[in-house]
Amino acid sequence: MRFADLPRRMIVALGLPIVLIVLWWLVSARSTSFFWPPLSTIVRAFPETWTGDPILHDVLPSLARLTAGYLIALFAGVAAGTAIGSSPTLRALCEPTLEFLRAVPPPVLVPVIALFAGYTGSTSKVITIALGCLWPILLNAVEGVRSIDEVLRDTARSYRLGRRATLTMVLRGASPRIATGARQALSIGVILMVISELFGANRGLGAAIVQFQRGFAIPQMWTGIILLGVLGVALSGLFRLVEHRTLAWYRGQRQADRGA
Amino acid sequence: MTTLPVPRSLSLRARQPALGLLGLVGAAAVVEVLPRSGLVDSRFLPPFSSMVSELAHQLTVGEFWAALGGTLRGWALGLAVAMIAGIVAGVLIGSIPFLRAVTASTIEFLRPIPSVALIPLVVLIYGSRPQSALVLVVYAAFWQVLVQVLYGVADVDPVVRDTARSYRFSRSTIIRKVLWPTALPYIVTGFRLAASVALILQITAELIIGVPGLGRSIGVAQSSGAVTETYALVIVVGLLGVAVNASARAVERRVLRWHTSVRGEL
Numbered sequence: 001m002r003f004a005d006l007p008r009r010m011i012v013a014l015g016l017p018i019v020l021i022v023l024w025w026l027v028s029a030r031s032t033s034f035f036w037p038p039l040s041t042i043v044r045a046f047p048e049t050w051t052g053d054p055i056l057h058d059v060l061p062s063l064a065r066l067t068a069g070y071l072i073a074l075f076a077g078v079a080a081g082t083a084i085g086s087s088p089t090l091r092a093l094c095e096p097t098l099e100f101l102r103a104v105p106p107p108v109l110v111p112v113i114a115l116f117a118g119y120t121g122s123t124s125k126v127i128t129i130a131l132g133c134l135w136p137i138l139l140n141a142v143e144g145v146r147s148i149d150e151v152l153r154d155t156a157r158s159y160r161l162g163r164r165a166t167l168t169m170v171l172r173g174a175s176p177r178i179a180t181g182a183r184q185a186l187s188i189g190v191i192l193m194v195i196s197e198l199f200g201a202n203r204g205l206g207a208a209i210v211q212f213q214r215g216f217a218i219p220q221m222w223t224g225i226i227l228l229g230v231l232g233v234a235l236s237g238l239f240r241l242v243e244h245r246t247l248a249w250y251r252g253q254r255q256a257d258r259g260a
Numbered sequence: 261m262t263t264l265p266v267p268r269s270l271s272l273r274a275r276q277p278a279l280g281l282l283g284l285v286g287a288a289a290v291v292e293v294l295p296r297s298g299l300v301d302s303r304f305l306p307p308f309s310s311m312v313s314e315l316a317h318q319l320t321v322g323e324f325w326a327a328l329g330g331t332l333r334g335w336a337l338g339l340a341v342a343m344i345a346g347i348v349a350g351v352l353i354g355s356i357p358f359l360r361a362v363t364a365s366t367i368e369f370l371r372p373i374p375s376v377a378l379i380p381l382v383v384l385i386y387g388s389r390p391q392s393a394l395v396l397v398v399y400a401a402f403w404q405v406l407v408q409v410l411y412g413v414a415d416v417d418p419v420v421r422d423t424a425r426s427y428r429f430s431r432s433t434i435i436r437k438v439l440w441p442t443a444l445p446y447i448v449t450g451f452r453l454a455a456s457v458a459l460i461l462q463i464t465a466e467l468i469i470g471v472p473g474l475g476r477s478i479g480v481a482q483s484s485g486a487v488t489e490t491y492a493l494v495i496v497v498g499l500l501g502v503a504v505n506a507s508a509r510a511v512e513r514r515v516l517r518w519h520t521s522v523r524g525e526l
Contacts, residue, residue, distance in 0.1 A: 013365040020366065035384055092279035097287045103456075103501025105463040108475065108494050111482035115490065116304045187374065191464070194376045198468050206376070213380035221380050228377035236372035 037219045042226070045219040050227060054208060059227075062205040065122055066193045069129025073185060077134050078178060081141025082170060091142060102139055106132030106188055107195050114199060125196040125204075132192045133185035140181025144174030176250050179243050186239055190232055205231075306488045315492040324477070331462055331473035331500070334390055338397030339451075339458045346402050346454075347447060350409025355439060360410070371407065375400040375461060383469055390472070393465035400461045401454035408453070412446030413439055448515045452508040459504050463497060474500070 025039045050059070084090050084098075109128050110119070117124040148170060156166050171178075194206035209224035288308045295302035318324040353359045375396050382392040416439055424438050466475025474497055481489040 012361050016362050016366045017369065035381070089279065092276040093283040093286075095283070096280040097283045099505070100284075100498050100502055103505055104494065104498035105460040105501060107460065107464040107467050108478055108497055110467070111478055111490060112494060114482060115487060187372070188460075190374045191376050191460070194374065194379075195464060195468060198379075209377075209380050213384060218384075221384075225377045225381065229373035232372040232374045232377070233369055 034218060037222065041219045042222045046223045046226070049220045049223045057203050058205050058208045061122070061203065062193055062197065063231075065125050065196075065204075066129060066189055069126045069192075070133050070185065070189045072126070072130040073133035073137055073189075074182060076130070077137030077181070077185075078141050078171070081138045081178075082145055082167075082174070084138075085142040085145025085174070086170070091146065095142075098135065098139060098142075102135035106192055109192075110196055110199055119196075119199045120202070125193075128196045129189050129192045133189045136184040136188065137178065137181040140177045140184075141174055144177025145170055147177070148173035176247060179247060183236075183239060183243075186235060187232075190235065194228070303487060306491060310488050311491045311495060314488040315495060318489070318492055318496070327472065327474045327477045328496070328500075330390070330471075331466065331475070334393045334397065334465075334471070334473060335458050335462045335504075338394050338462065339401055339455055341394070342398045342401035342454055342458065343405055343451060345398070346405025346450065347409055350406045351413060351435060351439065351443070353406075354410045354413030354443075355435065367403075367406065367410075371403040376464065379465075379468060382465075388470040388472075392469050393462050393471040393473070396461045396465050397458045401458045404454040404457055405447070405450040408446045408450030409443055412443030415446065416442045445516055448512045452505075452512055455504050455508045456501065459501060 021039075028036055028038045029040065031038050084094050106128075109131050113119070113124050113128050113131075117127075119125075152169065152173060156169050161169065193204075194209075197204035197206035198210055205224070205228065209221060209228065212218075212221040212224055291305065291308040291311075294300040295305050295307045353363055378396060378399060382395045386392040386395070420438055421434070424434050429437065462473065463475040465471045466473035466477075467479050468475075470476050470479070474493055478490055478493045478497070481493060
């Protein structure tokens with residue numbers, strides 16, 4: 001029965017995307033508009049635009065900076081968030097300041113960091129990404145640590161669990177909230193990856209797309225937009241895969257709680 | 261619960277605002293001391309007091325208010341368009357199972373596309389006019405609202421829906437009396453998320469594309485070496501973000517109070 005279901009589900013899932021792409025292809029086929037080149041032209045431009053040199057010098061460095069900044073934010077955010085969340089006094093002390101820092105729209109970090117370090121090197125871009133991703137992770141980690149079950153905490157204390165075991169317990173308990181923060185941070189990270197490359201003379205995925213736009217290489221620009229879109233989809237898919245595996249216990253618990 | 265924890269948490273709650281204020285003052289003091297002591301070059305980070313006096317000066321300048329107005333107008337307009345489009349599309353798609361099944365994969369694909377990818381396109385079409393910012397803001401905020409509305413519509417109690425159908429409620433009555441109350445808390449969550457995303461994209465568009473507003477003022481101040489003004493404007497944008505978050509949360513509390521009070525009686 002499941003096998004019989006499979007083709008139907010495939011049609012339902014893939015139907016609309018295929019229809020939309022075919023529609024785009026047909027409608028744009030005889031387009032002479034400068035901004036909206038035929039999809040066939042864009043597809044033909046894709047391999048020559050994004051192979052060899054651009055992959056090595058634009059796409060991979062962008063992704064490396066995103067990864068570095070994101071991981072720094074993840075470790076720093078979880079570490080600081082756990083510390084702040086564990087102490088009510090520290091939390092009360094820091095919360096308004098953190099709320100303010102979180103509320104600053106991350107793109108304005110770019111000009112501020114440019115004041116310090118200029119904006120040509122990789123370091124300033126990694127710092128931008130890390131600082132932008134930090135706040136959602138940190139605040140969610142604080143919230144996650146705070147909302148750990150009282151009973152769980154007291155039990156750990158009664159059993160005199162060691163520091164390591166307690167820390168594991170706290171991190172596990174906070175991990176669903178940390179995952180929420182990490183998901184928000186990921187989309188901010190992608191935005192900052194692109195924005196940080198638009199300042200000054202740079203290389204990178206975002207810089208390359210704007211270069212195409214300034215040079216009026218419209219089909220190439222479109223390939224860049226599509227590549228960036230695919231990247232966003234791939235990263236969110238990857239995130240969901242990791243989340244699905246690491247938080248399997250949490251889903252099970254929630255289902256049990258609901259009595260399903 | 262014993263009575264023991266109550267006074268403890270009460271005393272902490274009483275201390276909380278004071279401690280928070282202390283934290284803010286401490287942060288300001290650090291920003292004041294770092295440049296004054298020479299640990300950080302004051303060309304990069306001016307003392308906090310001069311940021312504040314620059315901020316006070318800005319409040320008397322007409323350009324500042326024009327920029328603030330531009331940012332707020334773009335943010336509010338984009339948010340309103342995204343809310344209306346998201347709610348209409350969400351209720352429509354969510355209440356028709358066929359549409360929901362067919363569009364699910366497309367929505368999952370379009371949602372994570374970063375709206376900054378559209379920057380080159382809107383620059384070509386609109387240049388640095390406010391429409392550029394509007395497109396980016398609406399695209400980013402729309403998905404936040406749509407996805408929440410879809411969750412909300414899916415959350416409708418099947419028994420309630422079947423009851424309404426058995427009593428032959430018309431489609432519009434079902435939407436008003438069954439669907440809307442269930443979906444409202446989700447819609448408000450979507451509003452809160454969309455409000456802060458919309459501000460981020462509005463500022464981004466101003467900073468990168470040069471749409472008139474606070475973001476552009478920051479970019480101009482930074483590139484012309486007006487360091488203190490840059491920081492003063494960043495503080496303004498941060499306060500704007502705090503105000504947006506706080507007012508979104510206030511709206512949420514209002515709506516949810518009604519919601520939880522109903523559920524409390526059940």
